[in-house]
Amino acid sequence: xxxxxxxxxxxxxxxxxxxxxxxxxxxxxxxxxxxxxxxxxxxxxxxxxxxxxxxxxxxxxxxxxxxxxxxxxxxxxxxxxxxxxxxxxxxxxxxxxxxxxxxxxxxxxxxxxxxxxxxxxxxxxxxxxxxxxxxxxxxxxxxxxxxxxxxxxxxxxxxxxxxxxxxxxxxxxxxxxxxxxxxxxxxxxxxxx
Amino acid sequence: xxxxxxxxxxxxxxxxxxxxxxxxxxxxxxxxxxxxxxxxxxxxxxxxxxxxxxxxxxxxxxxxxxxxxxxxxxxxxxxxxxxxxxxxxxxxxxxxxxxxxxxxxxxxxxxxxxxxxxxxxxxxxxxxxxxxxxxxxxxxxxxxxxxxxxxxxxxxxxxxxxxxxxxxxxxxxxxxxxxxx
Numbered sequence: 001x002x003x004x005x006x007x008x009x010x011x012x013x014x015x016x017x018x019x020x021x022x023x024x025x026x027x028x029x030x031x032x033x034x035x036x037x038x039x040x041x042x043x044x045x046x047x048x049x050x051x052x053x054x055x056x057x058x059x060x061x062x063x064x065x066x067x068x069x070x071x072x073x074x075x076x077x078x079x080x081x082x083x084x085x086x087x088x089x090x091x092x093x094x095x096x097x098x099x100x101x102x103x104x105x106x107x108x109x110x111x112x113x114x115x116x117x118x119x120x121x122x123x124x125x126x127x128x129x130x131x132x133x134x135x136x137x138x139x140x141x142x143x144x145x146x147x148x149x150x151x152x153x154x155x156x157x158x159x160x161x162x163x164x165x166x167x168x169x170x171x172x173x174x175x176x177x178x179x180x181x182x183x184x185x186x187x188x189x190x191x192x193x
Numbered sequence: 194x195x196x197x198x199x200x201x202x203x204x205x206x207x208x209x210x211x212x213x214x215x216x217x218x219x220x221x222x223x224x225x226x227x228x229x230x231x232x233x234x235x236x237x238x239x240x241x242x243x244x245x246x247x248x249x250x251x252x253x254x255x256x257x258x259x260x261x262x263x264x265x266x267x268x269x270x271x272x273x274x275x276x277x278x279x280x281x282x283x284x285x286x287x288x289x290x291x292x293x294x295x296x297x298x299x300x301x302x303x304x305x306x307x308x309x310x311x312x313x314x315x316x317x318x319x320x321x322x323x324x325x326x327x328x329x330x331x332x333x334x335x336x337x338x339x340x341x342x343x344x345x346x347x348x349x350x351x352x353x354x355x356x357x358x359x360x361x362x363x364x365x366x367x368x369x370x371x372x373x374x
Binding site: 123 | 201211
């Protein structure tokens with residue numbers, strides 16, 4: 001009797017811990033080997049055969065196709081430079097310059113990876129579309145209401161993520177840190193709807 | 194008391210094994226992965242242009258709206274596949290994925306040069322079986338080895354501004370992925 005209840009207890013603990021931690025890893029997007037540049041996180045290994053098992057599981061569950069490493073690199077930001085989650089009801093300013101790449105795109109998604117509807121049909125900026133200042137820097141205002149200059153509408157959703165993708169770039173697994181890869185800063189303003 | 198703690202400790206260790214096993218098995222059991230999502234609209238050994246993502250619907254999550262995308266589900270069971278993707282004006286890339294969505298090779302128009310990206314896709318075995326004919330090896334075609342018999346080829350053509358998307362899409366309509374005789 002003691003053996004049976006003992007085994008049963010073991011199995012319940014095993015199932016709870018095992019499945020619980022798997023569920024947690026998948027919903028919280030636990031992945032290793034992130035290249036963190038300011039608020040931006042990239043996983044250059046996800047576009048190669050040495051993708052880690054956690055990232056593979058997340059990708060299989062989401063149904064996305066990672067950008068291959070010979071094609072480009074993706075960086076994601078879900079928070080600003082101070083770690084505050086991006087809020088679609090407030091103005092957020094993305095400003096600065098980017099690492100060298102033939103082209104880049106900046107796209108706004110819901111956390112589940114859908115585009116956001118807006119009257120302008122503006123879902124992203126490509127490097128060709130941006131208006132830049134004399135020094136070559138750009139400033140994009142991510143805001144629920146129309147703004148002059150480069151305006152990326154949020155549609156007023158609670159939370160969103162920004163994806164910065166670089167195509168045909170030397171940025172990748174060998175990139176170590178900030179100096180080689182200047183990324184635009186993300187600042188939340190106090191201006192909210 | 195000690196006995197119960199030992200049972201719990203055993204359960205924790207077993208839990209670790211369950212965790213690792215489920216993470217490793219998930220890509221093979223996921224029923225809504227990218228390959229499964231594309232299967233209804235993408236033919237075997239032929240390209241189909243994917244519908245552009247909109248806020249209402251997107252065949253895959255996190256698609257880049259600045260790109261026209263075409264996909265081909267390849268099957269090497271009957272022999273190598275020959276791939277031709279015309280290069281569009283701005284930027285074109287081709288990425289190869291295994292059946293379980295691992296990107297194992299990607300090439301862009303700069304690396305490929307010329308006016309189209311041309312490749313032969315085959316398994317390691319099929320490559321070994323190629324005749325050692327000098328003319329064949331000297332042929333200026335790239336050979337890519339697939340780690341799996343089936344998988345996805347995804348061609349992406351960049352449109353620097355929305356008005357150029359139809360041009361990029363038109364370039365991809367001419368993409369081909371078909372078995373070699």
